[in-house]
Amino acid sequence: MPTVDDILEHIGEFNFFQKQTFFLLCLLSAAFTPIYVGIVFLGFTPDHRCQSPGVAELSRRCGWSLVEELNYTVPGPGPEGQCLRYEVDWNQSALGCLDPLAGLATNGSALPLGPCAQGWLYDTSGSSIVTEFNLVCADSWMLDLFQSAVNVGFFIGSMSIGYIADRFGRKLCLLITILINASSGVLMAISPNYTWMLIFRLIQGLVSKAGWLIGYILITEFVGLRYRRTVGIVYQVAFTVGLLVLAGVAYALPHWRWLQLTVTLPNFCFLLYYWCVPESPRWLISQNKNAKAMKIIKHIAKKNGKPLPGSLQSLRPDEEVGEKLNPSFLDLVRTPQIRKHTLILMYNWFTSSVLYQGLIMHMGLAGSNIYLDFFYSALVEFPAAFLIILTIDRIGRRYPWAISNMVAGAACLASVFIPEDLHWLRVTAACLGRMGITMAYEMVCLVNAELYPTFIRNLGVLVCSSMCDIGGILTPFLVYRLTDIWHELPLVVFAVVGLIAGGLVLLLPETKGRTLPETIEEVENMKRSGKKQRKDDLH
Numbered sequence: 001m002p003t004v005d006d007i008l009e010h011i012g013e014f015n016f017f018q019k020q021t022f023f024l025l026c027l028l029s030a031a032f033t034p035i036y037v038g039i040v041f042l043g044f045t046p047d048h049r050c051q052s053p054g055v056a057e058l059s060r061r062c063g064w065s066l067v068e069e070l071n072y073t074v075p076g077p078g079p080e081g082q083c084l085r086y087e088v089d090w091n092q093s094a095l096g097c098l099d100p101l102a103g104l105a106t107n108g109s110a111l112p113l114g115p116c117a118q119g120w121l122y123d124t125s126g127s128s129i130v131t132e133f134n135l136v137c138a139d140s141w142m143l144d145l146f147q148s149a150v151n152v153g154f155f156i157g158s159m160s161i162g163y164i165a166d167r168f169g170r171k172l173c174l175l176i177t178i179l180i181n182a183s184s185g186v187l188m189a190i191s192p193n194y195t196w197m198l199i200f201r202l203i204q205g206l207v208s209k210a211g212w213l214i215g216y217i218l219i220t221e222f223v224g225l226r227y228r229r230t231v232g233i234v235y236q237v238a239f240t241v242g243l244l245v246l247a248g249v250a251y252a253l254p255h256w257r258w259l260q261l262t263v264t265l266p267n268f269c270f271l272l273y274y275w276c277v278p279e280s281p282r283w284l285i286s287q288n289k290n291a292k293a294m295k296i297i298k299h300i301a302k303k304n305g306k307p308l309p310g311s312l313q314s315l316r317p318d319e320e321v322g323e324k325l326n327p328s329f330l331d332l333v334r335t336p337q338i339r340k341h342t343l344i345l346m347y348n349w350f351t352s353s354v355l356y357q358g359l360i361m362h363m364g365l366a367g368s369n370i371y372l373d374f375f376y377s378a379l380v381e382f383p384a385a386f387l388i389i390l391t392i393d394r395i396g397r398r399y400p401w402a403i404s405n406m407v408a409g410a411a412c413l414a415s416v417f418i419p420e421d422l423h424w425l426r427v428t429a430a431c432l433g434r435m436g437i438t439m440a441y442e443m444v445c446l447v448n449a450e451l452y453p454t455f456i457r458n459l460g461v462l463v464c465s466s467m468c469d470i471g472g473i474l475t476p477f478l479v480y481r482l483t484d485i486w487h488e489l490p491l492v493v494f495a496v497v498g499l500i501a502g503g504l505v506l507l508l509p510e511t512k513g514r515t516l517p518e519t520i521e522e523v524e525n526m527k528r529s530g531k532k533q534r535k536d537d538l539h
Contacts, residue, residue, distance in 0.1 A: 004282050005225050007297055010309060013224025017303035021222055022231055024276055025215040026238035032212045033242030034263040035204055037360050039147045041250040046124035048136055050085040050116030062097035087114040126254025133194045144476040149198055151472030153205020161210040170218050171279040177211035178270045185264030189257050221280040236442055237385045243378035251371040331456045332463060337524045341451045344504045345464040351501040352441040353471030355408055355494050359433055361479045362490050376427060377434040384438040396512035401443040402505040408436030409498025412491045450511040453519050
């Protein structure tokens with residue numbers, strides 16, 4: 001009996017139906033962008049200083065700009081991260097406009113200081129969750145928690161998505177995640193306080209990445225074997241398109257509540273996929289629902305304008321296994337080669353997440369034009385995808401992957417030593433770092449499944465990729481807290497982490513041109529056969 005791949009060879013592996021479905025699911029991928037990196041605009045932290053009583057009135061009398069007004073409060077936090085203010089009477093008529101503090105004390109450091117109880121002044125015309133809920137100074141950790149919450153949701157949602165999608169079907173799971181994601185996004189936009197906003201952000205994290213992964217699974221199950229790798233890469237490119245759109249929308253809507261509503265409401269349109277995207281026939285076959293699967297296959301054939309031969313009217317699963325093997329976590333570390341693969345892949349997933357999200361967050365603290373910088377750095381993700389498609393089947397996986405990590409690390413290190421006035425050079429280095437880590441991120445997605453035998457492949461991908469979300473949880477604290485010590489310190493950490501990741505990749509075997517391993521023995525022999533293949537290539 002034929003498999004779905006056999007049938008797709010006759011009715012079209014990537015024809016009209018697949019292209020239409022692929023386009024619809026790519027829209028879903030682009031819509032995931034605001035949840036993953038939206039913190040750059042939602043949590044933008046402008047220049048701010050503690051407000052002192054009477055300063056605003058003096059500012060109006062003297063005609064100061066906001067920046068000048070900020071100069072007459074104490075820069076930086078006091079003990080335990082609390083912002084301080086000068087405890088002086090700003091309503092004294094003797095205070096001059098040129099340097100009012102000079103009339104109070106010859107030495108500004110001798111002026112009494114007190115806690116900031118009157119709020120803060122922000123040098124911005126828009127709003128963010130930072131300016132609305134005053135997430136600065138002693139409360140600045142709450143911004144870190146806001147982004148970490150969505151990554152906690154990613155972690156829990158990703159861990160459960162495999163079971164949910166396999167148990168109840170791809171389509172039903174996709175529609176449920178879309179509904180919850182859209183509803184929680186709207187509720188977050190109208191949240192009355194920080195606590196409710198954090199709860200709805202966590203709920204978004206629980207379902208949004210899960211929905212993105214289901215879309216990825218669906219499109220790879222609808223196309224033929226030859227197109228799976230390409231559609232997987234282009235599906236991630238759609239995420240990059242979402243980055244560009246997000247930068248434009250955020251520029252047009254600098255107020256976070258309106259921005260959140262604008263990027264969330266289109267998600268309700270994805271509920272129309274109930275009529276546009278069918279269930280995966282591969283999943284239906286795995287559930288012994290062959291009649292429903294054949295109905296969908298006939299629908300695909302009709303859409304593609306191809307006849308379905310009578311000899312292909314019966315179906316069998318893509319994989320027929322004899323003895324059923326029960327995978328366990330110990331299988332990921334039991335044997336030497338698989339143990340090495342697991343540890344290196346876990347570190348690379350962690351590195352990719354930390355550098356990718358970290359570079360975006362650090363860019364939001366640079367103090368330059370955040371919209372243009374975000375837009376330019378997103379553009380370089382397109383050549384990153386092109387380079388992957390160009391190299392993985394010609395050069396291989398290992399060397400492009402290692403080089404991309406090293407380029408990302410080297411670019412971060414170079415940025416530390418570039419002067420602030422050479423802004424174009426700093427942007428260039430940031431773009432190189434972004435391109436490198438984007439390549440590394442997409443490469444680890446591709447290679448992870450190629451380094452495990454069949455019966456633990458899903459488990460291996462699940463466990464290793466979970467480190468991506470662990471990295472996302474830690475990254476906000478890493479970026480924002482280290483920046484308080486030295487603005488470039490996060491870049492130094494990123495450089496070290498990235499360079500180590502590139503070196504570790506070279507310890508993995510090359511998987512170009514190899515079939516997926518079926519047994520543990522095949523994986524254990526990969527290194528040995530790789531050495532033999534390189535010797536044959538030399539001769």
